Amino acid sequence: xxxxSKLYYGLRKWIKAVQLxxxxxxxxxxxxxADNDAGGITTYAATGAKYGYNLIWFLLILVPVAYYVQEMxxxxxxxxxxxxxxxxxxxxxxxxxxxxxxxxxxxxxxTLVTEFIGMTSALSIFGIPAWATIAGxxxxxxxxxxxxxxxxxxxxAMLFCALNLIYIPGxxxxxxxxxxxxKEGMIPNFPGGFNGELFFFLMANIGTTIAPWMLFxxxxxxxxxxxxxxxxxxxxxxxxLGSTLTVVVAIFIVIVTGTVLKGVDIDSASQAxxxxxxxxxxxxxxxxxxxxxxxxxxxxxxxxxxSWAFGEIFGWAHSLNQKIKEAPWxxxxxxxTLITAGLVVLIPNAPLVLITLFVQVIAVTLLxxxxxxxxxxxNDKKHMGDYCNTLWENLVGGFIVLAIVILSxxxxxxxxxxxxxx
Amino acid sequence: xxxxxxxxxxKIHEINxxxxxxxxxxxxxxxxALLALRIYLLFLVSLMVYKFVTxxx
Numbered sequence: 001x002x003x004x005s006k007l008y009y010g011l012r013k014w015i016k017a018v019q020l021x022x023x024x025x026x027x028x029x030x031x032x033x034a035d036n037d038a039g040g041i042t043t044y045a046a047t048g049a050k051y052g053y054n055l056i057w058f059l060l061i062l063v064p065v066a067y068y069v070q071e072m073x074x075x076x077x078x079x080x081x082x083x084x085x086x087x088x089x090x091x092x093x094x095x096x097x098x099x100x101x102x103x104x105x106x107x108x109x110x111t112l113v114t115e116f117i118g119m120t121s122a123l124s125i126f127g128i129p130a131w132a133t134i135a136g137x138x139x140x141x142x143x144x145x146x147x148x149x150x151x152x153x154x155x156x157a158m159l160f161c162a163l164n165l166i167y168i169p170g171x172x173x174x175x176x177x178x179x180x181x182x183k184e185g186m187i188p189n190f191p192g193g194f195n196g197e198l199f200f201f202l203m204a205n206i207g208t209t210i211a212p213w214m215l216f217x218x219x220x221x222x223x224x225x226x227x228x229x230x231x232x233x234x235x236x237x238x239x240x241l242g243s244t245l246t247v248v249v250a251i252f253i254v255i256v257t258g259t260v261l262k263g264v265d266i267d268s269a270s271q272a273x274x275x276x277x278x279x280x281x282x283x284x285x286x287x288x289x290x291x292x293x294x295x296x297x298x299x300x301x302x303x304x305x306x307s308w309a310f311g312e313i314f315g316w317a318h319s320l321n322q323k324i325k326e327a328p329w330x331x332x333x334x335x336x337t338l339i340t341a342g343l344v345v346l347i348p349n350a351p352l353v354l355i356t357l358f359v360q361v362i363a364v365t366l367l368x369x370x371x372x373x374x375x376x377x378x379n380d381k382k383h384m385g386d387y388c389n390t391l392w393e394n395l396v397g398g399f400i401v402l403a404i405v406i407l408s409x410x411x412x413x414x415x416x417x418x419x420x421x422x
Numbered sequence: 423x424x425x426x427x428x429x430x431x432x433k434i435h436e437i438n439x440x441x442x443x444x445x446x447x448x449x450x451x452x453x454x455a456l457l458a459l460r461i462y463l464l465f466l467v468s469l470m471v472y473k474f475v476t477x478x479x
Contacts, residue, residue: 091446092456094438313437365466372459380446409466416473 025238026154027221028074030301031214032066032242033161036249037298038118038269039111039356040208041291044250045272047201048257049264053176056185058202059250062209066243068400069371072378072389073215074235077222079387084219085309088373091380096373101309103366108213108306110359112341115302117352118295120345121270125277125288134342141300141338145331150224150320157300163293164249170286171252176259185251196420203411209246210404212366213305215374220308224319229387253290256283269294299338307334364412368405375401 036044047055073084080087085104089097119137120130144156190198218239227235257272260279266272269291277284304320310333311318317327324331344350375397378389389397414420446452 089437089441091444093444094441096456097437097441314433361470365463368462369459372455376446376452376455382447383445405462409462412466413469416469 021234021237025234025241026158027218027225027227028070028235028237028239029242029245030154030157030161030297031070031218031221032239032246033164033249034157034217034297034301035066035209035211035214035246036164036294037111037208037302038115038122038291038295039298039359040250041118041253041269041294042266042272043204043208044253045257045261045269045287046266047205048254049261049266049272050201051191051198052258052262053181053185053254054189054191055201055205056181056251056254057188058205059247059254062205062250063243063247065206065400065404066209066246067240068393068397069210069374069404070214070218070239070243071236072374072397073219074222074227074239075232075384075387076374076377077219078227078229078232078235079385080383081223082219083223083308083312084216084370084374086312087219087377088370089313091377091383092373096369097313100366100369100373101313103362103369104212104216104309105306107359107363107366108302109337109341110355110362111211111213112299112302112337113344113352114356114359115295115298116342116345117356118269119292119299121268122273122288122292122295125270125273125284131346134345137296137299138335138338138342140296141303142335144300145304145320145334146324153320154225157297160293160297160300161245164290164297165245166286166290166293167249167252167256170283170290171255171259173280173283173286174256174259176255181255200411200414203407203414205250206404206407207360207363207411210367210371210408212363212370213302215370216309217301217305220305220312224308224321232387256287299341303334303338303341306337307331360415361412364408367408371401371404 044059076087077083082090085097085101088100116134116137120133123133124130144153147153192198222235256276257266260283261272261275264275266275269287273284273287273291275284276287307330308318310316311327311330314329316329318330319327322330344355345352375389375394378384378397379394381388
């Protein structure tokens with residue numbers, strides 16, 4: 001009897017913990033899965049096609065990298081109740097504040113254009129014209145945000161996150177050899193030696209794992225959701241689960257292209273989907289649907305990151321819990337960013353490739369600054385109190401930030417000067 | 423229209439006033455990090471300008 005009562009109470013405690021998690025879950029999961037945006041899917045597809053399973057070990061390293069960086073935004077948001085833009089303005093003054101805000105505006109807008117490129121190219125595989133995709137996406141995203149509740153928005157976003165897992169059945173359908181994945185992918189190795197091209201791919205994978213908008217988005221999201229200090233452990237768990245899932249999805253994309261398209265040079269995920277359609281209809285279809293979903297998730301988060309940041313600084317009402325009448329400027333900036341980014345894709349002969357490259361270069365100017373500010377703010381005893389970074393967190397976080405700054409800078413430089421690392 | 427611009431300029435001025443001083447404790451480490459960031463950004467912007475000029479050329 002004693003055993004059964006213990007089992008019953010243990011189970012009840014467990015169920016309550018899961019229920020509590022589902023209440024708090026959201027910002028970490030959404031931001032990390034949205035990190036696998038259209039650009040990310042292209043990078044992973046190209047990595048698999050180029051190097052097969054050989055760089056899976058490197059993707060696994062990115063789980064703690066993403067977690068340690070994003071976890072800091074959870075603490076900062078829950079303790080200070082301020083978004084990242086406002087925290088920078090308040091902490092470092094107007095100069096660094098404007099620099100971050102204007103840079104964020106450019107990076108987000110350009111990244112949003114790349115999400116639309118991904119979505120239109122994905123649906124063009126099914127014969128849907130670009131204008132219809134853009135109109136549909138704007139309409140859908142409008143309906144998601146205009147319901148007037150953060151909770152509803154978040155749960156809908158989580159449904160799209162679930163769709164991001166479509167690559168997992170896709171990978172099983174191409175029948176990869178598990179022994180090959182373990183043998184080639186799990187032991188650190190540099191296929192073909194450590195050369196410039198491999199270095200470029202490693203940098204691109206890091207660049208897609210940590211993007212500037214993610215810091216701004218998650219912190220604002222934590223604030224809008226109303227997470228408190230007591231919720232921080234769950235927020236951390238949410239972020240850990242999200243960072244694990246994002247890398248799991250990335251690995252399954254690498255397995256798909258590494259199995260079917262090994263040795264093929266891939267320029268975009270839509271190209272990979274078209275090639276896959278020729279060999280396996282369903283896998284190609286999954287790749288295209290996944291690419292559309294990735295672009296949509298990215299667009300959902302990126303457009304909000306900018307609107308939240310502007311609302312914080314300009315003092316506009318800026319919560320998804322407010323109706324359009326209560327927060328007109330917040331929604332106006334949201335739709336302005338969204339519609340103008342979508343329209344760029346419709347311009348005939350628009351320099352879309354140049355825009356895609358430009359995003360990577362501009363992001364490099366914002367990412368190091370945002371990461372340095374993050375570490376400094378997490379060491380501000382006056383505002384953070386007991387939630388300040390410990391020595392261990394500073395050592396780990398500092399090392400990760402330094403590595404990301406160096407590698408993402410080299411990535412940005414290599415985009416500007418492609419012959420530098422050859 | 424002119425009124426809207428005036429309001430916007432006033433808002434920017436107000437924000438600049440509100441955040442005129444940094445509220446984080448300006449220790450040596452913070453000052454050092456901000457200086458390094460300035461140098462890094464100057465270097466990066468110089469590279470971009472160089473690339474832009476060579477592209478035009």
